[in-house]
Amino acid sequence: MSDFDAIDSLLDAVGPQAELPPCHVRRELRERARLSKAQVARALGVSPSTLSGWESGRDPTGEIRTKYAYLLDGLNAKLATETETETETETETETETETETETETETAPAAEQPVTSGTAATVTPLSSPDLGQDEDGDDVELLVAPEPCVLCGHPAGQRVAGFAQHLTPADCRPTATGAPAAPPAGQPTAHTSKAPLRTTRPARATERSKGPARHTFQETSGPVDLIREAVQGALAEHRGDVDAATAALVKRAIPDAMRLLDETRKGARYDVIAHPWIPDILKKQTARGADQIWEARPKWTRHELPPGRHQVTALDINGAYLSALKTHLPLGQLEHSTGLAHDRRRSGVHLITPPEWEHEAVLPNPIGQRDEPGPLWVTEPTLRLLLRLSGPKHQLCEPPQIHESYTSGATENLLEKFRIALKEARDTAIEQGDRVTLEYVKAMYSKFVSTMGESNYNRELYRPDWMHLIRSQAFANLWLKALKAHDAGLAVVRAMGTDELHVIGDWRRVFAEGRAVTEVKVKDTYTAGTDDAEHEGEGE
Incomplete structure (x- = not known):
């Protein structure tokens, strides 16, 4: 291709974008056609969450926009034709029925004439x-x-x-292995002859007490299988080369994480708004700058150690971001409010004046190391941590003062099936010594969190509010571990980021040791402090 051909191709790609109907019309067309989000998303080659964004206020661009417009135009034309056909058919049927009724009334004996009028039962065709x-x-x-x-x-x-x-x-009986079970004797499968179509709804419980709802018993065998199949495929593609397979899996961790999220969202009650309107405080102030949200990242080292020399153990908190996926996430678009008390049914970001912290000598400040005084925007996990510490159980500070908030209705379990699928894959990989899966899973959840904000690497999910909340939850989890150590009599020496906690004392009576997400492992040990004899020598 010559330079001019390349330019012509580029010019051909630049032109008026395909027209799209309003968002509510897009959803109405899909629903009238009785198409699910999953069906349309598969046809367009996107995820259901992306399609939700297109039906909620975001527009696609480029070639996918043209395909989406083509689909909507086709649905609109087809539904319009069907409506006209149904109207004509109904008119013809009514005319024929009136003619037949008049004829029967004239020819039938009086005893055989119907005593009531009505419509015959409609039989669904078996095809x-x-x-x-x-x-x-x-x-x-x-x-x-x-x-x-x-x-x-x-x-x-x-x-x-x-x-x-x-x-x-x-009817839903998960198997131990997660593999499809053989059907009962005499029951046809998709590989045998076609079974007669059932024209009536199957019997089902009419009360909630007769069994859990359809959305509450989904097993994670499918998502875990998705991870296992990806690892096996990568190893086969690279002929058993562990390093090459690991590198390939880490490279595709973001799209694979989104695919896993969609798999775990099957049957979920809540629609995820993938691209909602975002307030300015959640937008970057400059291209390489940051937004206005303060995540309360710990970066604290104790100024004075207890007298004497001590062995300090640096503990590593396992799967910090994986555990933080269990946090209260806003479901919909954030709504602004002012001067209201905290509502635990909602979640988002809050402008607060933080309380004074008087325990810096033994515990880090819950809002992190912040030099500037005055109000600041914090996330839901940080606010809830401050409210907890100001409560009657701890009484470590005064309650924070809330000035304004951007919140939405929330749930703590929005990503729970996603988290469990990753956790189960991680646990199995550790048990089997499977380094490939372990690195793959770690890349999936860490990159999932880091790219859901303003990132070019993840276009399917734009939730900077979620990113801040999950990261802040990891920081809050580390702070609570520091508090647990302090309350148990350990001396907290250092707290850094999401996973680094240094303590003096018998930490094994406080924390379980291991590689599970509920356990900690030793990262390093070192000696700190000075002997009393050294102090005496200095005095002489």
Whole structure:
């Protein structure tokens, strides 16, 4: 290709973008066509969370915008045609029915004439799927041939929101290995002859007390299998070269983490708004600068040690960011409020005046080492930590003063299945000495957190508020471990970042040792302080 050809190609790519209807129309077209987000996302080659963003206020760009516009135009034309056809058919049917009724009335004996009028029962053709809705409002499609349930692997006769799954907990029986189980004798599978289509809804519990809801019993065998298959594929591609396979997996950790997130979000109650409106305080002030959120990162070293020489143990906190995925995350777009008391049902960022901290000699300040006085924007974990420390149990400081907030309704379990899938894969890798999986999983959760803000490496999820909250939760978790050590009689010497805690004393009676996320391991040991004899010598 010549330089001019390259320029022509570039000019061809620059032009008017395809027109898109308003966001609410996009969603309405998809729902009227009875298409799930997962179905449309698969067709366009994006994640369901990205599609949610397009239906909530964000617009795609480039080639994918053209494809999305083409889909919406097609749906609009098809639905308009179907509406006209249905109207014409209904008119013709009404005319035919009136003619038949008049004829029957004239020719039938009086005793055979119907005593009531009504519409005959409609029989669903056996060659087409039956669509209904479950109790949560999701589309339910009855399958001609059963498919493996996304939750347990057993054959399921229904597809909900685009995914084959059982509708009742009793039918969903996860296997120990997570592999699809063989169907009962006589039950056809997707590889055998087609089963008759069921034209009625299966029996299911009508009360919550008869069993957990469909969304509450999802197993993590599928997501864990996703991680295992990726590792096996990388090792096969690089012919068993551990270093090459690890490097390849770490390089693709971000898209793989997003794929894992989508897998763990199947059947979830809450829609994730992937690209909400963000207030200016969460936007970078300059291209390479930072926003206005203070994450309260610990960076503290004790000024004076207890008298004498001591052995200090530097403890490493395992999986700090992995544990921090369990935090209160706002579900929707942040809303502004002023002068209100803290609402534990919501989460976000808050402008506060922090309380005075009088324990710097033995414990770090919960808001980190901050030189500038006055109000500052902090995250939900930092605010909750300060409120906890000011409460009747600890009484270590006064309550912070809240001036204004940007919050939304929140849940602590939004990323819980995602976290558990990564944790289980990590635990198995440690048990089996699998360095490839261990490094892959670590890259997935660490890069997932670090790139959900303003990053060019993750375009599917833009939640700088989540990034700050998860990071702050990791810092708050480390601070609470320092408090636990202090309350148990250990001398806290240093607290740094998310995973570094130095203590003096018998730490094993306070913390469990190991490599699990609930345990700590020794990073280093060293001697600090001075002997009394040395002090006496200096005095002489």
